[in-house]
Amino acid sequence: MKKLFLFIWNWVVPIAIGILAYLAITTFWVNVVTINGDSMDPNLLDQQKVVVQKTQNLKRGDVVVFDARQEDPRIKAGNKDYVKRVIAVAGDTVEYKDGTLYVNNKKVDESYISTEEQNAGTASSFGSSWSLKTLSSTGLWEKSDQNKSVVPKDSYFVLGDHRSVSNDSRYFGFVSKKHVIGKIHVPFWYSTTVKNNISKQDQHYFA
Template identity: 35%
Template sequence: MKENTKKEMISWAKSFIVAIILAFICRQFLFSPITVFGESMSPSFLDHDKVVISKTSKIQRFDVIVFDAPDIENEHYIKRVIGLPGDSIEVKNDVLYINGKAYKEPYLDENKRISPSNSLTEDFSLLEKTGKSKVPDNMLFVMGDNRLNSKDSRTFGLISYDSVIGEVKFRFYPLNEIGLPK
């Protein structure tokens, strides 16, 4: 009886160690939970929302990503990818133009409704904000959904792909907002 108990304990210990190693590998290389701080992505994501990011996603235009803050050490930002390498970006009369084509931004609708002027994004061009006419290779142009209150590429410039931690794939808190990001 004692021998069986000892074997069972060793089996449980091995299983526990394997589970810990798998969890570590998954968190380091595949996905990770992140807490949102600040209002720059409101109403899409609010302060203290909890999300899961994928560290293996291929970043595409309009994805929401988490990246190392370029202006504050050991901090992370959550923003929406607006420009990919090779893109020219401009906003005129609150309309986003990428490579000369106008894009609708439905994630801004709620903020536009409550904005006193119904306008969220001041006119600008990538050239004015970064000194470059197109997003360079290995770089991204990002903006927050709360355009009136977002420190983003309009302020700190382009970010490198190397600074991207992952793409937001799932919100798990608050409970009434559980699900895939909009």
């Protein structure tokens, strides 16, 4: 009996605690996901593994994962989650004019992407000037998101860093806070260039 107790105490209990800890961490705090696609290139690369912190305390510049099935009515078969950058939060205005992106009439520092993506990439199918009002009046967005001039409560306006290929808020509208899975963190074992591109945006969002 004593040997059985020692076996349980020394082996079964630690293993059980480890399993419970893992489940708690992955369910309530962090998880590891693999980037699929190049809509966040060059800052996040296809097949790169990143850590997702399960939080809803988000700010402009954060890179997030959200349930695209709840947001994009034209989602492609097999897709589930999108990774995009938060450009604006509830109450913000967004406007793009002649190669420059503005939030609340302040120029956004977009040094984390190329000049080409800042200009042609952001204009994409919507021309050299657009705003939330014009985007939300295209008929592409869900009815609940249409004809809005500011980001609604508990919502975000998101863009991919690789604007010319990214399917983002320009095409499907605002992302609800309740559909956000978490915030992306780049692990230490990836290149410093990638990490710096993410942290730079966190620290210097407005020019």
